[in-house]
Amino acid sequence: LPVFNSHAIETRLHHIPGLSEHYLYFNDDVFVGRRVTPEHFFFGSGLMKVPVSPLKIGIGKPHSEETATNSASKNVRRLLLEKFGRMTTNNFMHTPLPQQRGALQALEELFPEDVSRTTASRFRSPQDIAMTAPLLYQYALMTGRGVPGKFSFRYVNISRPDADRRLADLRRNRRFDFFCLNDVDVPPEEREQVSVRMHEFLENYFPFPSPFEKQEPGTGSAGSAETQS
Known part of the structure; x- marks a missing residue:
């Protein structure tokens, strides 16, 4: 500390004491426009409704001249391709983000080096991963912890x-x-x-x-x- 990297901060959200198993993560430029309920984000079983975007992750390797968020998504794609043999393509909407604490803990165990490196990155870097989205969401879609949702x-x-x-x-x-x-x-x-x-x-x-x-x-x-x- 101090940290100026949202990717680093996002690796620690699920460690907040007393946090529920299912919670919402808001960025500071996201607003609720009208009445919503928990069912907007989760099924009764706890399954996440994932805000899949039609926009795609860029091609090629991460580099310093693109946005750090796009580099982070490419790094996530590489990790999941190596682990599950499946190529990820889509980005995710900038909405309130449903989160599942147990799934994030599982990801921390699956990719300890990448999570630790991002946690220690004070400023955004092309080597970061984006843990809350897309890593959590792509992992959820691959393992049955989430399904694509419909977000107005x-x-x-x-x-x-x-x-x-x-x-x-x-x-x-x-x-x-x-x-x-x-x-x-x-x-x-x-x-x-x-x-x-x-x-x-x-x-x-x-x-x-x-x-x-x-x-x-x-x-x-x-x-x-x-x-x-």
Whole structure:
């Protein structure tokens, strides 16, 4: 510590004391768009509903000029090909991620060197693996711990020219269970405009604080949807 690598952090999530066998992992740009239930993510038997994406993992070997997430997916593909003799191709949606603690523990035992190397990687590296997705999900699909699920989901790159239109559709229809608001390489000259856009959208979409939000010191009320969501 300190660690600046999400891949390293993800290798330790299932070690959190008191964590349930079945839990959800949210990235900080993922939101719940309307009422959901545990059945969105798991069957009654505990089987995971895996958010398979139509997008594919890149070809070739990992290298430093591609995104670290794509390199991590390629490394996972190599591990599973060597272990199970099956080629993996698909990525996974950027939704709330159903997780199964026992399956992650099994993966830690199957691939101890790769997990340990990623845990010790302070910054993202082309040698990392991505443990929560795709490793957990590809392993689950191969071993019967999970099946492809159906997720009502929208992805918005908040710096793109079509962001206003896509956010307006989200706000007007509220027809998606989940959405991701991803700030991919926002140019410095657009950051203030994008910040205003996000503040207005989040205040409108989430006008009331959740009972789980922390109160801001000295205010007696929860913070805005922007700061707390």
